[in-house]
Amino acid sequence: MIVPEAFGLEQTLSQHLDTLSLQDQIAGPSKQKSGRVHVQHTTTNPSFTGTAVRDSLHRLSVLEQETHGAEAEAEADDARPSPAPQDNLLEIVSTPDRGLAVFATRKVKAGTLLLAERPLVRLQKHEEDDPAAIEREFSRLGRADQRIFLKLFDAQKSRMTRVVSIYYSNCYNLDDHVADGGRGGSAVGPFASRINHGCVPNVQFCYDEKTDEMRFRAVRDIPRGKELCSNYDKAVFEVRTTRRRKQQIHYGFVCRCEACEPKTGFWARSDERRRAMYEALRVARACEKECSSKRCPAPPTVVVDRAIEALVRLEELFLKEGLVGVPLANTRKSLAKWAERKYDHAQAVKWKTKELEVCKVSFGSDALRTKGVEDQLIELSLKVT
Numbered sequence: 533m534i535v536p537e538a539f540g541l542e543q544t545l546s547q548h549l550d551t552l553s554l555q556d557q558i559a560g561p562s563k564q565k566s567g568r569v570h571v572q573h574t575t576t577n578p579s580f581t582g583t584a585v586r587d588s589l590h591r592l593s594v595l596e597q598e599t600h601g602a603e604a605e606a607e608a609d610d611a612r613p614s615p616a617p618q619d620n621l622l623e624i625v626s627t628p629d630r631g632l633a634v635f636a637t638r639k640v641k642a643g644t645l646l647l648a649e650r651p652l653v654r655l656q657k658h659e660e661d662d663p664a665a666i667e668r669e670f671s672r673l674g675r676a677d678q679r680i681f682l683k684l685f686d687a688q689k690s691r692m693t694r695v696v697s698i699y700y701s702n703c704y705n706l707d708d709h710v711a712d713g714g715r716g717g718s719a720v721g722p723f724a725s726r727i728n729h730g731c732v733p734n735v736q737f738c739y740d741e742k743t744d745e746m747r748f749r750a751v752r753d754i755p756r757g758k759e760l761c762s763n764y765d766k767a768v769f770e771v772r773t774t775r776r777r778k779q780q781i782h783y784g785f786v787c788r789c790e791a792c793e794p795k796t797g798f799w800a801r802s803d804e805r806r807r808a809m810y811e812a813l814r815v816a817r818a819c820e821k822e823c824s825s826k827r828c829p830a831p832p833t834v835v836v837d838r839a840i841e842a843l844v845r846l847e848e849l850f851l852k853e854g855l856v857g858v859p860l861a862n863t864r865k866s867l868a869k870w871a872e873r874k875y876d877h878a879q880a881v882k883w884k885t886k887e888l889e890v891c892k893v894s895f896g897s898d899a900l901r902t903k904g905v906e907d908q909l910i911e912l913s914l915k916v917t
């Protein structure tokens with residue numbers, strides 16, 4: 533995910549999301565630093581369609597068992613531990629129009645941990661803007677890892693070194709996944725870097741600070757042969773033309789997912805749903821502003837009810853559109869907060885329980901956020917008479 537904040541990009545409605553506690557939606561590789569890079573859609577990947585590409589991936593998680601080469605064995609020293617998913621759930625395939633892509637080799641259930649890998653390169657928050665820091669971390673890699681890194685996607689060809697450009701083309705933001713005072717920053721993972729963007733993502737990124745692992749879980753059931761996609765953008769409520777403009781400017785590609793190039797009546801109405809999401813967010817945001825004003829110590833019932841109505845609508849829209857990961861969790865979190873403001877603890881428990889369900893699926897039971905939600909649920913339950 534990446535770090536629009538860290539790379540000085542426009543905030544637009546993500547500011548609204550902050551207030552609504554919807555801030556940690558972003559989940560994809562970083563946008564290129566605005567003003568510094570002219571991103572063009574180029575691919576250095578081979579374009580042989582439908583061929584599993586395993587040459588550069590011998591040390592990567594899910595393919596590890598079947599692809600250990602002598603060289604990898606020799607250099608596998610500085611070695612990341614084998615990731616949690618041990619069987620070959622995923623494969624990397626070259627596509628004609630979007631470079632390499634990750635596919636499920638068999639049906640997986642929502643909540644399945646698909647990938648867990650330690651970063652090749654990770655930077656602290658204060659270093660992300662510093663090309664010398666990226667070069668330094670790269671130079672500390674073993675030769676095999678350097679080769680893997682240099683084969684990753686490079687979104688641009690000029691103005692910054694290849695190593696720096698590859699870092700910005702593939703890094704995920706870690707800030708939302710660390711405890712206060714934690715290290716945050718961003719990281720590039722060898723396998724994670726091959727996951728493409730989709731506007732209706734089926735995987736959710738999460739970083740585990742304890743194990744230093746980048747993890748991806750299925751947020752819905754994924755059929756065999758389906759591509760895994762994460763959402764690179766926070767702004768899930770934008771319509772396809774806006775998304776496209778941003779994708780072209782910041783990443784240099786045009787998404788052709790079901791929401792961007794609808795082939796059914798249902799997906800043809802995606803923009804309608806996203807406009808309605810935007811409107812619901814706008815109303816909830818206005819209520820938040822009203823309630824946080826100093827002149828309004830206790831929120832009027834009418835405002836609370838308006839906010840809840842808007843957020844319930846938003847929740848329905850997310851479910852309908854299939855945005856069932858972080859956006860849904862954050863909406864339920866906001867609903868629990870508004871129910872509490874109304875002293876309706878039973879409703880607050882209901883929404884917190886629903887938030888917890890999504891967190892377990894999207895982040896896993898041991899994730900920081902999931903554990904935090906569990907604690908909040910216990911506290912809330914004590915208030916229910």
Ligand SMILES: C[S@@+](CC[C@H](N)C(=O)[O-])C[C@H]1O[C@@H](n2cnc3c(N)ncnc32)[C@H](O)[C@@H]1O
Binds near residue numbers: 574577629631789
């Ligand atoms: C982090 S890389 C993802 C893996 C990449 N396809 C590769 O070959 O390594 C990000 C780049 O992949 C391509 N990409 C990602 N999602 C895409 C999509 N939905 N449609 C077209 N290209 C996409 C873009 O070139 C983007 O800048």
